[in-house]
Amino acid sequence: MQNFTLASFILALALSILPLRCLAAEPPVFDIVVYGGTSAAVTTAVQAKAMGKSVVIVCPEKHLGGMTSGGLGWTDSGDKDAIGGLARNFYHRIWKYYQADPAWKFQKKAQFGNKNQSPPGKSGDGATMWVFEPHVAESVFEDLIRENAIPVHRGKWLDRTPGQGVILDKGRIRAIRMTDDSLYRGRMFVDATYEGDLMAAAGVKYHVGRESNATYDETWNGNQVGILHHKHHFANPVDPYRTPGDPASGLLPLIDDSKPGTRGEADDRLQAYCFRLCMTDHDPNRMPFPKPEGYDPARYELLLRVFATGWRELFEKYDPIPNFKTDTNNHGPVSSDFLGANYDYPEASYERRAGIVREHEKYQKGLLYFMANEPRVPADVREAVSKWGLAKDEFKDNGHWPHQIYVREARRMLGRYVMTEHDCLDKKATPDSIGMGSYTVDSHNVRRYVTPEGTVQNEGDIGVPTPRPYEIALGSILPHKNQCENLLVPVCVSASHIAYGSIRMEPVFMILGQSAATVAALAIDRDSALQDVPYDLIKKRLLADGQVLELEDTKTVRATKLPGIVIDDEAAKLTGDWKRSNANRPFVESGYRHNGNSKEPMTAVFETKLPAGLFDVRFYYPPNSNRATNVAVNLRHAGGITKSRLDQQEKPTDGLYTSLGNYRFDGEAVVTVETRGADGFVVIDAVQFVPVPEP
Structure with a gap:
């Protein structure tokens, strides 16, 4: 009898505790769930907290900040007067960091000078600096996270299995599930990834590739065969064949067999990706370029032929950042952009994407090793390149290689408003501004092909200056209401290929992240769909928080x-x-x-x-x-x-x-x-x- 009573007591106790455990295991409901670890994700979360909302960042990344902390330290800012709010505060924090002597570990502040920052003598909240080291940018993002007590759940990958990763009910996302089965419930959701995975999994319509010019009555979209705006083309004839003059010998590596095509026609190609490398020629901090596994010098034969024409513009995009470092970007006919290697990236599985990233890393490491070590490379080139290397004090947990590949474009939402070149080039009025862009209408090359004359050429590179800063429409971050009522997309915004080429700058992503959080918070306050929040309310709050929504054009x-x-x-x-x-x-x-x-x-x-x-x-x-x-x-x-x-x-x-x-x-x-x-x-x-x- 005693044993029975004890057993009964234990059973009763277990049953009484079980509901409490189940209740404790139930995930909380956040006001705003941000998926992604980009710069936009951080400003979204900071603004959410500023408006009194509970928020969580859920991201695959270990490091926050995307490209801003991933090597892009020479900011493509355009007109800096168009940048306000949290974005401008970020660049003020950068300026403030570099005012202290300890920031200058390898170089004197006076030696670096006043490159890409506020005029000498300007200080206070308005002072900004637009060049910085990657680890400094990451530390600023982490400061923002810590100061605002924002939970960040890293290493979390959205389950992209159809019907599994996004739990929908009556046009709203109720929760998102990760591949480790963790669940995040929320009232509003923000896709702040470069890829638009949450947007796609939620069933929101999007586009990949270049639209035809006819789609939006544009000039600079679609195939741009014969258009050579920058110096990223073959200025001198170069033979594309393994045996010069013999098509039967086959094409050299890095050239595809596509036909030239017709200007303005649509395709599924993307502007090329690369890594923005943090390099240095300062020996105490220089690591020689590593030889990648599987290195094959024959892969870079085309570059030898470019050198044979006398081309030597190797260092035109070694943009200087503090402490004798660079933000090194693509420049020239054969450079860090890996043309044609990214076409399937937006829709690819996580495993396939990782393979694409590895191939880009292998290509770019091989390119640098080739130029610094290959005996057939002209001696002047080899000697100049070999003086450079990777910065030892950057990306220490990744072999000093950037942790973020430059995803210049992937998916682009088809939202309530599609930004086109007409908006960027001031050919039409843009409604309901939530921020501004100003960078050149820009695209990197998308492919390398053989011309009818039998020479190799690049295609897709565009650079058309914007006449003034332009407004970015609220509708470009909102899906159609019948697709989703509680999702915002501040990175994979609704824009044509060529308009996205201007919008896709990191300061703009920060601007749009802040604006997205503002709309989300106001929708929560009104208990309404995002699409039903009156623009006047949004505008009032954005202006109060320092966002720039329009600029008088006096220039x-x-x-x-x-x-x-x-x-x-x-x-x-x-x-x-x-x-x-x-x-x-x-x-x-x-x-x-x-x-x-x-x-x-x-x-x-x-x-x-x-x-x-x-x-x-x-x-x-x-x-x-x-x-x-x-x-x-x-x-x-x-x-x-x-x-x-x-x-x-x-x-x-x-x-x-x-x-x-x-x-x-x-x-x-x-x-x-x-x-x-x-x-x-x-x-x-x-x-x-x-x-x-x-x-």
């Missing part, structure tokens, strides 16, 4: 607002490698061109037809101290040809143009700019013909 001159006939540099007939820019303002339309201070002879011809009469001929250019003082300008008019020289260091008549004089025309009018013999940068912006009343 761009519209050709349509100028008198007479205006020929922009976009309409000029060009020879040579003119480069687009919008660094110095004001300018006409979207920017101007310069010759890069090259000694290569170039010309620019501005021509039109004029009615008989007298015209004031005006030449537009933004001045600078690095400009040429002897730019050759030839003007053809009714009386013949007048030759003149312009000093482009001098400020033009009204800050915009210099008058070449009054001339009579009767039909053809031609202004030709020549760079031969110029003693600095030659700049072309526009030519204007203004009718002059007859005396």
Whole structure:
């Protein structure tokens, strides 16, 4: 009887405790669940806490910050006046860190100078610095996490099995499940990944690849065969075949067999990925480039042929960051971008993605080892490259190699509003601004192919300056309501391929993360779908928190607002490698061109037809101290040809143009700019013909 009583007591106790244990095991419901470890994830979570919401970051990554802490230390910022809120605070924290002497371990602060930061003497909350070491960026993100007591669950991978990883009910995500079976419940969810895995698993529609130009009536989308905007192309003919001149011998490695195709047509290609390497030539902190497993020098035969043409622009994107380090980016016809190796990355399994990342690492390590060690590499190249190596004090747990591959684009949501080049290039009004972008409408190359002439060429590289900072629409981070009512997507935003090329900058991701959290918090307060939150409420809170939603355009001159006939540099007939820019303002339309201070002879011809009469001929250019003082300008008019020289260091008549004089025309009018013999940068912006009343 005693044994029975004891057993009964134990059983009763167990039964009484069981419900409590079950209850304790039930995962909490967070106000906002953020999936991903990017810079956008951090600003999303910080803003959520600022608005009094419970939040958790759930991410596969061990290291927070994405590319910002993953090697991209030379920030692609565009117009810094367009960056506010938490994003600007991040760059202020960077500035503050580098004001202390201990930050300068290998280099004196004065020696680094004032590169890419606030003017000397500026301090306080407004001071910013846009260049930094990877470990410093990561420490700033970790500071934000610690200061705001944000839980971060690392090493968590969303279960992408259909119907398993996202628990939906009546158009809302109720919970997300990881591959380790852990469950995260929430009222609102934010996909802050570069890949858009949560978005896709939730059934939200998206696009991968390049749309046709016809899809959104664009110019710079789709196949861009024959367009060579940057210096990432083969400027000189290079034979693509293993045995030069013999197609039957097969193509060299790194060249695909695709046809040139038609400009503007759609495909499923992506701009190339790479690692943004933190390198140094400072011996105490330099690790020689390692030889990767399976290294095959034959893989880089194409680069030898590039060197044989005399190409030597190896170090043009070794952008300096503090302590004798670099953020090293792709530059040239064969460089760190691994063209064509990423097409299946967005939809690939985790295992396949890891394989793609390994292949990129193997390619890029092999490229560096090849240039530094291969006897067939020209001695001047080999000696110069071998002075560099990986920074020993960066990425210590990953062989000093970045932990994040540069996913320049993957999936892009098809949301309530699709951003296109028309938004970025100020050709239409963008509704409901939640932040601004300003970087060049940009794409890296997507492939390397054989031209009809039998030479190798790259395709896909685009760089068109934006005329001013542009608004980013609320609808670009929101799915359609009938697809999901409680998911925001601040990274894989709703944008065309070419518009995404401008939006995809790290400061913008931080901006959109903060805005996403704001919308989520307001939706919680109203107990409504995200899509039902009034924009006026969103705008009011964003402005209160320092976000920049619009900027008065005082730096761009519209050709349509100028008198007479205006020929922009976009309409000029060009020879040579003119480069687009919008660094110095004001300018006409979207920017101007310069010759890069090259000694290569170039010309620019501005021509039109004029009615008989007298015209004031005006030449537009933004001045600078690095400009040429002897730019050759030839003007053809009714009386013949007048030759003149312009000093482009001098400020033009009204800050915009210099008058070449009054001339009579009767039909053809031609202004030709020549760079031969110029003693600095030659700049072309526009030519204007203004009718002059007859005396």
